[in-house]
Amino acid sequence: MPFAIVILLLLYQRWVAERLPKVTIAVLCLFGLYTTAGTHDWFALNRARVAAVAQIRASGVPTTSIQGGFDYDGWTQIEAAGYINDPRIVNPPNAYKPSTEALRLPSQCRLNFAPYAPAIQPRYFVVFSLMPCLQLSHYQPVTYHTWLPPFHRTIFIQQAPRSNQ
Secondary structure: OOHHHHHHHHHHHHHOOOEEEEEEEHHHHHHHHHHHHHHHHHHHHHHHHHHHHHHHOOOOOOOOEHHHHHHHHHHHHHHOOOOOOOOOOOOOOOOOOOOOOHOOOOOOOOOOOOOOOOOOOEEEEOOOOOOOEEEOOOOOOOEEEEEOOEEEEEEEEEEHHHHHH
């Protein structure tokens, strides 16, 4: 995208006008600042998720008992099984396993990626906001700071209801 923007600006200067309008420069700077702040916040979020998972792992909980988000779960699935569970998988043969584990949780607590990671049998969940279908855990929430409002955000660690453990 940045490359395309530079090309478009050069084409504008060549065919329309030598100088860019001030509003164009202002909007370009605004978008640049926003994307920089958004990238910072995304990294801050991921550091907080890693800290939350590390807190759980420090107490001896295996990685396959933690649902930590799309990227964490994908990596855990690959490490545990060697592949992402998908009906289109052909190698290894007969590797695909339809997952019903996630269906034991209410729909608002199911992560869309769960069927692709059946190696994860979650007891603990790293979540952005408290979910009523999960129970509070004894782990401390992880607070992190962002450049975009709200400036203080929290990652929570909840656990599966007792009947699901």
